Ligand SMILES: CC(C)(COP(=O)(O)OP(=O)(O)OC[C@H]1O[C@@H](n2cnc3c(N)ncnc32)[C@H](O[C@H]2O[C@H](COP(=O)(O)OP(=O)(O)OP(=O)(O)O)[C@@H](O)[C@H]2O)[C@@H]1O)[C@@H](O)C(=O)NCCC(=O)NCCS
C-alpha cells in the first residue's frame with residue numbers, strides 16, 4: 710500500500726496555524742466572564758462563537774504573510790514594520806468581510822501579528838522582538854478616533870499599543886506564570902487557561918472595558934479576577950462561585966474584557982511556541 714505523503718509545512722505555515730489555533734482555543738474556552746464562549750455571547754449582541762471561529766480562520770493568510778515578510782526582510786526596522794501594518798490593515802478588511810462588519814479580532818491582529826512576525830525572526834526572544842517592532846512608527850497608519858484613542862483621551866490609558874511596546878507584560882508577568890502554576894497544581898488544562906485569563910485581567914487597563922463601563926467596570930474586572938484567584942482559582946468550588954459572580958457583575962455593567970481575551974490568545978501562542986522550540 711502506498712503511504713499517504715503529507716506536504717511539509719513551512720515555518721510560516723506552522724506559525725499561522727499556531728496563531729489561528731490560539732484564537733480558536735481562546736474563543737472556545739468556557740466559562741469566560743462576559744466574553745463569547747461555548748455558553749453564549751457574553752456582553753456582545755453582535756458576536757457568537759461561530760463568528761469568532763470564522764474570523765480566526767479568515768486571518769490565517771495574513772499571519773502567514775506576516776511571517777513570510779519577517780523571514781524575507783530578515784531584521785527589525787521600518788520596512789518590516791510598515792509591511793506588517795499594510796498586511797494588518799488588509800487582514801482587518803478580510804475579518805470585516807467575513808463578519809459582515811463586526812470587529813471580532815482587531816486587538817488580536819495587532820498582538821498576534823507582531824508576535825508571529827517576531828517568532829519568525831527571533832524565536833528565542835519573541836516578546837522583546839515584537840516590542841521593538843511595536844515601537845517603530847508606521848508612517849501609513851491611519852489615525853482614527855478608535856475606541857482605544859477615545860479612552861486614551863478620557864483616562865490616559867494607552868491600551869494595546871503600550872502593552873506591545875512594553876513587551877506584553879500582562880502575558881509575560883501574569884498570564885504565562887499563572888498558566889504554568891495552575892498546570893503544576895493539576896488544575897486541568899481548561900482551568901489553567903481560565904486562571905491565566907484571570908491573571909491577565911487583574912492588572913490590565915483593558916480599553917474595551919473602559920470604553921463600555923469606565924473606571925467602575927475596570928475596577929470590577931480587576932478586583933473580581935483577583936478574588937477568583939485568591940479563592941483558589943477556577944478549579945475550586947470557591948473560585949467557581951467567585952467566577953460566576955464576576956461574570957454576572959461584568960454582564961450587568963456591559964463590560965467585555967476583549968483586550969484580556971486577545972492577550973490570552975497571545976499567551977497560548979507563546980506557550981505553544983515554547984513547546985515547539
Ligand atoms: C494600534 C492598534 C492596536 C490600535 O489601537 P487603538 O487602541 O487605537 O484601537 P482600538 O480599535 O480600540 O483597538 C485596540 C484593541 O486591542 C484590544 N485591547 C484593548 N485593551 C488592550 C490592552 N490594554 N492591551 C492589549 N490589547 C487591548 C481590544 O481588542 C478586543 O476588543 C475588540 C472589540 O473592541 P471594540 O471595537 O471597542 O468593541 P465593542 O466595545 O464591542 O464595540 P461596539 O460593538 O460596542 O461598538 C475585539 O476586536 C478584541 O480584539 C481593542 O479593541 C492597532 O489595532 C492598529 O493600529 N490597527 C490598524 C491596523 C494595523 O496597522 N495593524 C497593524 C498590525 S501589526
Ligand SMILES: Nc1ncnc2[nH]cnc12
Nearest residue numbers: 736744745813967970971
Ligand atoms: N471571546 C471573545 N469575546 C468577546 N470579544 C473578544 N475579543 C477577542 N476574543 C473575544
